[in-house]
Amino acid sequence: MTDNPSFVPEPAGPAPGSEPFLSVRDLQVHFPTDDGLVKSVDGLSFDLERGRTLGIVGESGSGKSVTSLAIMGLHRTGNARSRPHISGEVRLDGEDLIRADAEHVRKLRGRKMAMVFQDPLSAMHPYYTVGHQIIEAYRTHQDVDKKKARTRAIEMLDRVGIPEPAKRVDAYPHEFSGGMRQRAMIAMALVNNPELLIADEPTTALDVTVQAQILDLIRDLQKEFGSAVIMITHDLGVVAEMADDILVMYGGRCVERGSAEKVFYEPRHPYTWGLLGSMPRIDRDQTDRLIPVKGAPPSLINIPSGCAFNPRCPYADVPKGGITRTQRPELTLVDAAEGADRHWSACHMSQEERTRIWTEEIAPKL
Amino acid sequence: MLVYLIRRLFNVVATLLVVSVVTFGIFFAVPKITGSDPALMYAGRETNETALAGIRVKMGFDKPISEQYLIFVKGIVAGRDYNTGVDSTHCPAPCFGYSFKTETPVWDLMLDRIPVTLSLALGAAVIWVIAGVATGVVSALKRRTAIDRTVMVGALAGVSLPIFFTGMVAPAVLVYGLGWLDVSNYRPLTEDPGAWLNSMILPWVTLAFLFAATYARITRATMLEVLGEDYIRTARAKGLTERVVIRKHALRSTLTPLVTMFGLDFGGLLGGAVLTETTFSFQGLGTAAVAAIGAGDLPVIMGITLLAALFVVMANLIVDMLYAVIDPRVRLT
Ligand SMILES: Nc1ncnc2c1ncn2[C@@H]1O[C@H](COP(=O)(O)OP(=O)(O)O)[C@@H](O)[C@H]1O
Ligand code: SF4
Ligand SMILES: [Mg+2]
Numbered sequence: 001m002t003d004n005p006s007f008v009p010e011p012a013g014p015a016p017g018s019e020p021f022l023s024v025r026d027l028q029v030h031f032p033t034d035d036g037l038v039k040s041v042d043g044l045s046f047d048l049e050r051g052r053t054l055g056i057v058g059e060s061g062s063g064k065s066v067t068s069l070a071i072m073g074l075h076r077t078g079n080a081r082s083r084p085h086i087s088g089e090v091r092l093d094g095e096d097l098i099r100a101d102a103e104h105v106r107k108l109r110g111r112k113m114a115m116v117f118q119d120p121l122s123a124m125h126p127y128y129t130v131g132h133q134i135i136e137a138y139r140t141h142q143d144v145d146k147k148k149a150r151t152r153a154i155e156m157l158d159r160v161g162i163p164e165p166a167k168r169v170d171a172y173p174h175e176f177s178g179g180m181r182q183r184a185m186i187a188m189a190l191v192n193n194p195e196l197l198i199a200d201e202p203t204t205a206l207d208v209t210v211q212a213q214i215l216d217l218i219r220d221l222q223k224e225f226g227s228a229v230i231m232i233t234h235d236l237g238v239v240a241e242m243a244d245d246i247l248v249m250y251g252g253r254c255v256e257r258g259s260a261e262k263v264f265y266e267p268r269h270p271y272t273w274g275l276l277g278s279m280p281r282i283d284r285d286q287t288d289r290l291i292p293v294k295g296a297p298p299s300l301i302n303i304p305s306g307c308a309f310n311p312r313c314p315y316a317d318v319p320k321g322g323i324t325r326t327q328r329p330e331l332t333l334v335d336a337a338e339g340a341d342r343h344w345s346a347c348h349m350s351q352e353e354r355t356r357i358w359t360e361e362i363a364p365k366l
Numbered sequence: 367m368l369v370y371l372i373r374r375l376f377n378v379v380a381t382l383l384v385v386s387v388v389t390f391g392i393f394f395a396v397p398k399i400t401g402s403d404p405a406l407m408y409a410g411r412e413t414n415e416t417a418l419a420g421i422r423v424k425m426g427f428d429k430p431i432s433e434q435y436l437i438f439v440k441g442i443v444a445g446r447d448y449n450t451g452v453d454s455t456h457c458p459a460p461c462f463g464y465s466f467k468t469e470t471p472v473w474d475l476m477l478d479r480i481p482v483t484l485s486l487a488l489g490a491a492v493i494w495v496i497a498g499v500a501t502g503v504v505s506a507l508k509r510r511t512a513i514d515r516t517v518m519v520g521a522l523a524g525v526s527l528p529i530f531f532t533g534m535v536a537p538a539v540l541v542y543g544l545g546w547l548d549v550s551n552y553r554p555l556t557e558d559p560g561a562w563l564n565s566m567i568l569p570w571v572t573l574a575f576l577f578a579a580t581y582a583r584i585t586r587a588t589m590l591e592v593l594g595e596d597y598i599r600t601a602r603a604k605g606l607t608e609r610v611v612i613r614k615h616a617l618r619s620t621l622t623p624l625v626t627m628f629g630l631d632f633g634g635l636l637g638g639a640v641l642t643e644t645t646f647s648f649q650g651l652g653t654a655a656v657a658a659i660g661a662g663d664l665p666v667i668m669g670i671t672l673l674a675a676l677f678v679v680m681a682n683l684i685v686d687m688l689y690a691v692i693d694p695r696v697r698l699t
Binding site for chain 1: 507509510511593595596597599600601602603604605606607608610611615618619692693694695
């Protein structure tokens with residue numbers, strides 16, 4: 001492997017001098033296990049500004065959740081013996097959270113940054129009412145009495161579209177439908193007006209009919225609160241309509257990143273092509289998917305040398321001299337002239353080659 | 367909730383009826399199988415046919431079995447009269463009959479023994495719940511550290527060592543080794559609380575050690591499972607302190623399965639902690655039952671069996687009620 005961890009791709013971001021709101025640099029999260037070191041996240045970098053949404057896309061097991069837990073500082077909680085090794089930087093509003101005091105990060109959790117999880121049923125405590133759990137989140141960070149907190153909880157439930165909030169506030173999670181539960185989770189996450197909201201597959205566990213409603217809700221709330229949002233999903237369709245920027249993860253690394261427009265309409269990585277091809281579409285027969293991503297996700301203990309995607313990539317032999325199997329492709333600008341709308345991808349094929357394959361072979365079939 | 371309660375109470379009565387039928391069946395099956403006559407067992411060896419016939423009439427052995435059962439149940443609920451035709455003895459409710467051996471009412475004998483067994487079970491329960499849960503929680507939180515390993519080795523010992531062994535080692539250490547206690551026989555609480563406490567500590571520790579070990583292991587395993595739950599991660603994501611996460615969110619879920627276990631264990635112990643009572647020569651329900659079995663004292667065996675069943679069933683009922691309070695999801699069913 002020709003790892004080059006010191007390489008930090010230049011992020012798309014604001015003018016030099018002003019730091020981005022959230023800046024992740026060369027993040028590594030490695031779990032020591034009996035079978036070996038699991039490199040769940042291995043050198044991830046990105047930026048995110050307030051009021052913007054970053055979509056992180058990738059197959060299950062690509063390190064999306066581990067990334068979000070690292071940002072929240074949640075890998076540092078719980079039993080000390082099972083914590084992963086974390087390196088790199090997570091800078092929130094100029095503060096490095098990786099090196100910050102754990103107690104300080106705890107106080108930021110739920111207040112400055114909040115998270116919505118995949119399965120709202122298991123993510124809420126079955127023994128406490130929805131209201132109790134929201135009030136608890138509020139009072140952990142605000143010095144208010146129970147009555148005020150309760151009023152706030154009802155207000156939040158109302159805001160996320162739960163009917164009869166003054167009554168439902170005393171209901172238990174199991175008395176809610178899946179969609180209502182996720183709304184309540186969102187109310188709980190937003191109760192302290194966080195500046196960063198991470199939604200980790202917030203619609204994956206829900207009925208298709210409810211999914212769009214929840215996405216709409218998150219989008220509306222973001223407009224209202226102006227927070228930065230990280231929307232994690234394995235479904236490109238979800239981020240295509242939600243995200244300003246998209247980051248495609250594969251085997252704990254970023255393989256393509258750029259504006260949603262670019263990544264969705266001019267993708268320059270074979271893995272992204274595969275994701276686009278395997279997107280379920282109403283107008284196309286499910287069996288007639290263009291380029292399903294064949295094969296299994298890579299082992300995170302023995303990551304394939306060279307390009308981690310090479311065992312599954314239909315173009316692995318295009319670059320000369322077997323370079324895809326010996327040298328890891330770094331993120332490079334797709335078009336240096338593009339300026340703010342910058343688009344990065346990590347593939348050994350030349351830009352011309354990839355543009356040609358996309359326009360001639362892939363796009364027509366999508 | 368009320369419907370749930372009524373249904374459970376109905377279950378209790380039904381269970382007790384089944385137990386009483388079975389016990390009563392055994393009362394008749396045993397003499398039939400062994401070929402012995404209950405009247406003979408009652409009268410002892412030195413007797414004659416006239417005396418036996420008198421006993422049969424007095425005890426009701428001459429009546430059909432179903433009628434005898436009804437009289438038996440009526441005796442427990444409302445009391446009964448033993449009538450030889452010549453004289454009549456009234457046995458007030460709850461009447462479980464008279465011991466074949468001592469001719470004292472079984473209920474009096476049980477009343478005499480209940481405080482001993484209750485003292486033993488209650489005290490031990492307090493110790494084992496506190497010690498077991500605390501060590502289990504600490505062990506889970508300190509998983510894979512030296513503390514965890516030490517505690518778990520101790521717990522394994524507690525689970526595998528028999529009562530009579532612990533019952534020998536505990537006095538050896540606490541009385542003769544450290545000199546913290548002296549050995550004494552059971553003294554009723556009402557007579558002398560100090561002496562009662564002094565007599566109880568060793569049996570408590572011995573009995574509690576066995577249960578605490580089991581509880582520590584279960585608590586640790588449950589706690590570890592709970593700590594891996596999504597809602598614990600949510601609690602942390604909300605910014606709660608680790609203290610609140612553990613005490614409020616994790617502990618509550620951990621205790622739920624323990625409530626069931628405790629109900630069954632405690633209810634079972636109230637029917638007599640045979641080994642512990644024997645080891646410390648306590649006259650409790652357990653030793654009484656063993657003695658009655660040895661002597662073929664059927665009314666006593668029946669009485670204690672029914673009482674033990676009542677304890678278990680009541681413990682179960684209380685557990686179910688508690689469960690509905692702890693877990694809001696149960697209320698629907
Ligand atoms: N606590 C852990 N110990 C060991 N491996 C872990 C742990 N948490 C996550 N992983 C591994 O890290 C990889 C990425 O997981 P995750 O971030 O949950 O993927 P996803 O992209 O589906 O959210 C998976 O292969 C998973 O097995
Ligand atoms: S570097 Fe090679 S294997 Fe990797 S995506 Fe590009 S062509 Fe495929
Ligand atoms: Mg995930």
